[in-house]
Amino acid sequence: MNHLVIAPIVLPALVAPFIIMVLRYHLDLQRIFSVASSVLVLCLTLALAAQAADGTVQVYELGDWPAPFGIVLVLDRLSAMMIVLTSVLALAVVLYAIGTGWDSRGANFHALFQFQIMGILGAFMTGDAFNLFVFFEVLLIASYGLMIHAGGAKRFQAGVQYVVYNLLGSTLFLFALGTIYAVTGTLNMADLAVRVAEMSAEETALLRVGAVMLLLVFAIKAAVLPLHFWLPASYSHAPLPVAALFAIMTKVGAYSILRVYTLIFGPDVAITEGLVGDWLLPAALLTLAVGAVGVLGSREIGRLVAFGAITSMGTLLISIALFTPAATSAALYYIVHSTLATALMFLIADQVMERQGGAVAAMRLMPQSGLLSVMFFVAAIALAGMPPLSGFIGKLLVMDAARDHDLVWWIWAVILIGSLVTIIGLARAGTLIFWKSHGLPDSDVDPDAVANAEDDDLLDGEATAAPAAAPVLPLVVCFALMTALVMLTVFAGPMTRYADATAAQLFTPTAYIETVLGGASK
Amino acid sequence: MEILVASAVGVLTAAGIYLILRRRSFPVILGLSLVSYAVNVFLFATGRLMTNAPAILNKYEEVAYTDPLPQALVLTAIVISFGMTAVVVMIALGAYLSSQDDRINLSDDDAKAGEDA
Numbered sequence: 001m002n003h004l005v006i007a008p009i010v011l012p013a014l015v016a017p018f019i020i021m022v023l024r025y026h027l028d029l030q031r032i033f034s035v036a037s038s039v040l041v042l043c044l045t046l047a048l049a050a051q052a053a054d055g056t057v058q059v060y061e062l063g064d065w066p067a068p069f070g071i072v073l074v075l076d077r078l079s080a081m082m083i084v085l086t087s088v089l090a091l092a093v094v095l096y097a098i099g100t101g102w103d104s105r106g107a108n109f110h111a112l113f114q115f116q117i118m119g120i121l122g123a124f125m126t127g128d129a130f131n132l133f134v135f136f137e138v139l140l141i142a143s144y145g146l147m148i149h150a151g152g153a154k155r156f157q158a159g160v161q162y163v164v165y166n167l168l169g170s171t172l173f174l175f176a177l178g179t180i181y182a183v184t185g186t187l188n189m190a191d192l193a194v195r196v197a198e199m200s201a202e203e204t205a206l207l208r209v210g211a212v213m214l215l216l217v218f219a220i221k222a223a224v225l226p227l228h229f230w231l232p233a234s235y236s237h238a239p240l241p242v243a244a245l246f247a248i249m250t251k252v253g254a255y256s257i258l259r260v261y262t263l264i265f266g267p268d269v270a271i272t273e274g275l276v277g278d279w280l281l282p283a284a285l286l287t288l289a290v291g292a293v294g295v296l297g298s299r300e301i302g303r304l305v306a307f308g309a310i311t312s313m314g315t316l317l318i319s320i321a322l323f324t325p326a327a328t329s330a331a332l333y334y335i336v337h338s339t340l341a342t343a344l345m346f347l348i349a350d351q352v353m354e355r356q357g358g359a360v361a362a363m364r365l366m367p368q369s370g371l372l373s374v375m376f377f378v379a380a381i382a383l384a385g386m387p388p389l390s391g392f393i394g395k396l397l398v399m400d401a402a403r404d405h406d407l408v409w410w411i412w413a414v415i416l417i418g419s420l421v422t423i424i425g426l427a428r429a430g431t432l433i434f435w436k437s438h439g440l441p442d443s444d445v446d447p448d449a450v451a452n453a454e455d456d457d458l459l460d461g462e463a464t465a466a467p468a469a470a471p472v473l474p475l476v477v478c479f480a481l482m483t484a485l486v487m488l489t490v491f492a493g494p495m496t497r498y499a500d501a502t503a504a505q506l507f508t509p510t511a512y513i514e515t516v517l518g519g520a521s522k
Numbered sequence: 523m524e525i526l527v528a529s530a531v532g533v534l535t536a537a538g539i540y541l542i543l544r545r546r547s548f549p550v551i552l553g554l555s556l557v558s559y560a561v562n563v564f565l566f567a568t569g570r571l572m573t574n575a576p577a578i579l580n581k582y583e584e585v586a587y588t589d590p591l592p593q594a595l596v597l598t599a600i601v602i603s604f605g606m607t608a609v610v611v612m613i614a615l616g617a618y619l620s621s622q623d624d625r626i627n628l629s630d631d632d633a634k635a636g637e638d639a
Contacts, residue, residue, distance in 0.1 A: 130595060130598070134598065134602070137602050137606070141605070141606065141609060144609055144613065148613060148616070151616075151620070152620070153617070153620040153621035154621075156613065156616045156617035156620050156621065157617045157621055157623075157625075157626070159613050159616075159617065160547065160610070160613050160614050160617045160626045161626050161627070163606075163609065163610045163613055164542070164550055164554065164610060164626060167554050167558075167603075167606055167607075167610060168542065168554070168557070170602075170603075170606070171554075171557050171558055171561050171603075174561045174564075174565060174599055175561055175564060177565075177595075178561070178564050178565045178568040178592075178595075179568070181568045181569075181591070181592065181595070182567075182568035182569075185589075
C-alpha cells in the first residue's frame, strides 16, 4: 500500500493538536508551523495528483482491513484534482490571514484551520459513505470555530444560525445513511454501487427515499436554491478570509453529488434513473437566478460576494445536473475556476472592508484604492464569467455541453441573463465603492455621517482604523490567486483534457469498483 | 416492537422539529437533541430489531446475533452529536451574552443593517 495517500490527512491532523497544546502562546511559531504544514500538504497533494494523472485508482485500506468491511481512502483523478485545489486555496488563505493579522484577532485560528483542511481533504478522499459523514463533521466543527473567530454580537448570531442549520443537515445525513444501510447492508461506496445495480426497481422504494435524502444533504452543503438561505448570512458575517476558505466547502457538496450520483446512483442505474438530474437541474437554474438577483440587491460587500458564490454554484450544478461526460468535464473545469475566483473576491472584499467598512455605498476616499480597484475589476470579470478570464471559458464549456439537452434554451437564457445581471451588480458595487467616492466633493460629505457610517458598518468588536501602510502580503496573495486564474485560462487546453479524462473515469466506474473491492479477493 | 420503535422515532422527530421552529436558542437546542435521539434510535433499528442476541459472531457455536455495524454507527453518531450539542450550547451562550437576545433568525437585523447602509 502506498502510504502517501493518507499523508495529507494525517499531517494537518498532527499539526493542529501540536499547535494547540505546545504552541498555544506563540503566535509566530503557530504561523510558521501552519504555513509549513500548508506547503507540505500542497507538495503531498501535487505528488498524489501526479500519481493519479495516468488514470490509476489507488486504494488505501485503513488498518489493512479489506474494502467492504474496513474503511478505505480512494485516490482517483477527481479526488486528486480536488485535494490539489484545496491545498492551493488553503496556502493562499493562511498567508492572507497572517498578512492581515486576522489570525491574531482570536484564539486558535491556526489549529482550527488545520483541522478544517484535514476534514476537507478527508471528505474528498474517502471511499465510504459513513466516513464521508465523519469528515463532514470534522470540517464543520472546525468551520464553526472559524466562523465565529474574532467574535462580535452579529457574528455570534450568524454563527448560531449556521451551526443549527448544519446540525439539522447532519441529522438528515444520518437518516439518509441509515435508510440506505437498511436496504443494502453496506456503506462502502464501491460495494453500494455493485449492490444497487443488482436491485430490481420494485423492491427499492426505500432506497430511492434514501437517495433523495442524501441529495438534500449535499444540496444543503452546495447551497442549492430552496436550501441556500444559510449561505449569505453565514459567509458575510464570517471573517472574510475564512469565507474565502469556505469557497471550497460548497464544492464539497458539489463533489459529493458528483461522486455519489455517478458511482452509486449513476445515470444508468434503473432504480434512480432521472431521479436526480430532473430535480437538480431546475433547482440549479433557480439558484443561479436568485444568486444574480442577490448580487444586484446586496448592500454589503460581504453579502454581494456571498451571492456571487451562489451564482457560481448555480452554474456548476447546472453542469453537474446534466450528467453527461461532456457536461461533467465542463463542471470540473468550472469547479477550479469558481473556487479560485470566489476566494479572490472574498479576499478583496475583506480589504475593502478594512479600508472603508462593509457598505456598498459612496463613501470617503480609501487609502490605496487604485490597486485595489484594479483587483476588484479583475475579480469581478472572473466571477461574472466575462472574457478573457477562465470563467468565460468555463461558462462556454457548460453551455456547449448543454447543447443537446431538452431544456437547452432555458439553460442558455438563465446562464447568459444571470451573467449579465451579475456583471451589472458587480459594476454597480465597484462604481459606488471605488469610483464615486472620488467624485464626492468634501463639502457634500457630512463628517458626522461618515463617522456614523464607519461605526455602523464595521462589525462589533473589531473597530480597527484603516491601516496607515497596507501590508504587502495580502496583495501578493491576491495577485497569486489572480495569476492562478490567468494560468487556468492560458492552460485551458491541458486542463480540459484532464477534466475530460476525469469525467471519462467517473462515467466508467468499473475500474474504481474493481480496485476498491479487489482488495477483498487478494 | 417495530411499531413502538417506529412511533418513538416519529414522535421524537416531530417534537424536535416543532421545537427547532420556535427559533429561540433554548428550544432549538432541545429540539436538536430530540432529533439526534430520534436518529440514534433510527440507526439502531436499521440492522433489523432483535432481542436477546449479542452483536457479535461466534464461530464456535451457531447462535443468533444482531448486526453489529449499526451499533458502531450509532456510537459514532452519539459521540458526534453530543460534541456538536456542546458546541452549539457554547456558541448560543456567546451570542446571547453579546447581543442580549436569544433569537436565532437574523432577518430583522439584516433589514435594519440594510436601512443603515
